[in-house]
Amino acid sequence: MKRLSVYLMAGRETPELAEAAVAGGADLLEIGFPFSDPLADGPVIRLAGERALAEGMRTGACLECLADVRARVDVPLIPMTYASILEAYGYERFQADTEQAGATSLIVADLPLEAAPELRRVQLVAPTTPDERIKLAAERTDGWLYLVSLTGTTGARATVSEQLAGLVERARGVTAVPLLAGFGISTPEQAAAAAALADGIVVGSRAVEIAHENDAGALREYVASLRSAVDAAQPAVA
Amino acid sequence: MNVELVQGFYGAYGGRYVPETLVPALDELEGGWSEVKDDPGFRTELEGLHATYVGRPTPLYRAERVGAGKSIYLKREDLCHTGAHKINNALGQALIARRLGKQRIVAETGAGQHGVAAATVCARFGMECVVYMGSEDMERQKPNVERMHLLGAEVRPVEFGTRTLKEATSEAIRDWITNVETTHYMIGSCVGPHPYPELVRELQSVIGHEAREQILAAEGRLPDAVVACVGGGSNAIGLFAGFLDDEQVRLVGVEAAGAASLGSGRPGVLHGARSSLLADEDGQIADAHSISAGLDYPGVGPEHAFLRDTGRAEYLAATDEEALTAFHLLAEREGIIPALEPAHALVRALDLDAEVVLVGLSGRGDKDLATVLSR
Numbered sequence: 001m002k003r004l005s006v007y008l009m010a011g012r013e014t015p016e017l018a019e020a021a022v023a024g025g026a027d028l029l030e031i032g033f034p035f036s037d038p039l040a041d042g043p044v045i046r047l048a049g050e051r052a053l054a055e056g057m058r059t060g061a062c063l064e065c066l067a068d069v070r071a072r073v074d075v076p077l078i079p080m081t082y083a084s085i086l087e088a089y090g091y092e093r094f095q096a097d098t099e100q101a102g103a104t105s106l107i108v109a110d111l112p113l114e115a116a117p118e119l120r121r122v123q124l125v126a127p128t129t130p131d132e133r134i135k136l137a138a139e140r141t142d143g144w145l146y147l148v149s150l151t152g153t154t155g156a157r158a159t160v161s162e163q164l165a166g167l168v169e170r171a172r173g174v175t176a177v178p179l180l181a182g183f184g185i186s187t188p189e190q191a192a193a194a195a196a197l198a199d200g201i202v203v204g205s206r207a208v209e210i211a212h213e214n215d216a217g218a219l220r221e222y223v224a225s226l227r228s229a230v231d232a233a234q235p236a237v238a
Numbered sequence: 239m240n241v242e243l244v245q246g247f248y249g250a251y252g253g254r255y256v257p258e259t260l261v262p263a264l265d266e267l268e269g270g271w272s273e274v275k276d277d278p279g280f281r282t283e284l285e286g287l288h289a290t291y292v293g294r295p296t297p298l299y300r301a302e303r304v305g306a307g308k309s310i311y312l313k314r315e316d317l318c319h320t321g322a323h324k325i326n327n328a329l330g331q332a333l334i335a336r337r338l339g340k341q342r343i344v345a346e347t348g349a350g351q352h353g354v355a356a357a358t359v360c361a362r363f364g365m366e367c368v369v370y371m372g373s374e375d376m377e378r379q380k381p382n383v384e385r386m387h388l389l390g391a392e393v394r395p396v397e398f399g400t401r402t403l404k405e406a407t408s409e410a411i412r413d414w415i416t417n418v419e420t421t422h423y424m425i426g427s428c429v430g431p432h433p434y435p436e437l438v439r440e441l442q443s444v445i446g447h448e449a450r451e452q453i454l455a456a457e458g459r460l461p462d463a464v465v466a467c468v469g470g471g472s473n474a475i476g477l478f479a480g481f482l483d484d485e486q487v488r489l490v491g492v493e494a495a496g497a498a499s500l501g502s503g504r505p506g507v508l509h510g511a512r513s514s515l516l517a518d519e520d521g522q523i524a525d526a527h528s529i530s531a532g533l534d535y536p537g538v539g540p541e542h543a544f545l546r547d548t549g550r551a552e553y554l555a556a557t558d559e560e561a562l563t564a565f566h567l568l569a570e571r572e573g574i575i576p577a578l579e580p581a582h583a584l585v586r587a588l589d590l591d592a593e594v595v596l597v598g599l600s601g602r603g604d605k606d607l608a609t610v611l612s613r
Contacts, residue, residue, distance in 0.1 A: 088521030
């Protein structure tokens with residue numbers, strides 16, 4: 001079965017939203033710990049981060065949020081953040097305390113392979129990543145590999161990146177770990193197209209936007225629409 | 239003293255903290271840079287353009303009517319083409335970008351001096367140029383925005399966050415992530431992921447090497463102190479580069495009091511490197527505040543953080559008011575209108591307990607007239 005991961009920014013509403021996302025069919029949740037200067041993020045997640053920081057979502061509050069989410073859902077939970085947060089909190093301490101709060105792994109958007117090698121985390125690879133490097137990332141990654149499906153920042157796009165198919169093919173050539181594709185996937189059609197190539201997909205900006213503009217019910221419906229699309233996805237014919 | 243770079247780190251500072259998409263581009267840049275830095279052909283071309291296009295060597299001028307009781311020398315980078323030291327770096331990076339086959343340049347700018355330098359070299363080499371600039375900076379540095387337009391660059395306003403250099407830099411990096419195959423990121427200071435801090439320092443070291451020869455010719459000895467303003471720190475690191483091995487020469491960096499990344503910062507990660515930053519205890523980057531747009535930045539080059547920790551360089555601060563006083567002093571006594579950035583350096587140079595002091599006059603003040611006249 002193809003996997004569906006949903007990203008939500010940490011905040012007051014997040015535990016309720018997390019429950020709705022899982023009810024809609026999410027297999028995995030990424031919880032954003034906001035950072036003031038998020039280089040990998042487009043406008044939607046950047047603004048969500050600004051709102052979260054304005055409501056006081058610093059590291060301590062994010063850990064509490066994570067624990068509250070854990071109390072409500074059983075799926076794997078992965079905090080996603082930036083190196084500056086770990087620098088300030090301490091890498092080991094961050095790993096220990098997120099785990100204590102219920103996290104199953106970590107994603108750090110600006111820690112490439114070579115940085116902090118002792119920190120167990122999901123590694124990201126991009127269309128620009130050479131094959132040998134994909135192999136190394138797959139060896140070091142924690143459970144699955146995050147395929148950044150395009151050269152760019154997070155956020156909805158009109159179509160699934162044409163770069164994704166090539167990236168999946170290159171990754172399949174060097175590793176057997178599951179591949180989840182993210183960045184630029186927002187509609188059920190795009191979810192189906194990306195899931196036909198990879199082992200699962202990650203949806204972030206659109207989920208954050210819906211959660212912000214509507215309510216938990218709307219998020220559940222949106223995730224359910226992605227779930228159906230992902231489940232119906234047929235493997236791409238070579 | 240040798241500053242040794244180990245896997246892109248100066249001691250505990252530097253490195254590469256970037257999204258994976260950029261790592262191969264940084265590898266490519268590092269490869270290109272290591273090819274050209276010892277290539278006589280590259281050196282010859284760069285030195286030729288220094289002489290005929292930039293106006294190097296820039297003079298070392300003894301400012302006799304300021305600093306009673308001491309000898310103040312000004313390294314006149316304000317006399318460079320485009321009016322600041324930024325052209326040294328922009329020119330070198332344009333030559334590297336051309337070798338790497340990149341036809342599109344993105345850059346960030348605060349005071350506008352680096353943006354103008356980038357736009358200038360792009361005009362000279364026929365490259366497309368996009369400059370990101372905070373909308374607040376566009377307001378306070380209007381003449382430079384107009385210059386960039388005249389030079390054919392596109393200036394993209396950055397409308398979020400502090401609307402200053404920090405956000406402009408983030409936005410330039412995001413553009414680079416998106417257009418990495420065709421684009422070279424022409425960073426303006428000795429900040430950012432490896433190899434940028436080293437590359438920018440080497441391209442700016444011409445300031446220090448010239449200054450050392452010139453002061454020896456003028457005084458027959460080395461200066462007691464070398465003083466430069468520090469925002470990101472490129473003119474300071476370039477000037478210091480000439481004197482790092484002369485242990486008797488004090489190296490003094492001067493930060494804006496409201497943007498003292500070295501004086502009151504803590505270790506953190508911003509814009510791809512680990513350095514000393516203005517950040518809170520959770521690692522969230524704080525806002526900097528300075529009258530001078532070029533110093534209004536919460537980070538600083540990693541080599542400066544290293545030089546501070548080792549004690550080889552010391553870092554002081556000057557307030558907006560002190561900088562304005564020095565600005566007027568230099569204008570009225572010497573007939574030189576400095577940029578507000580090096581006016582900070584002049585403040586501390588004048589009260590330093592030293593006899594012969596060499597000050598980096600990194601740029602001219604035309605761009606700051608509106609700011610100064612409104613005070």
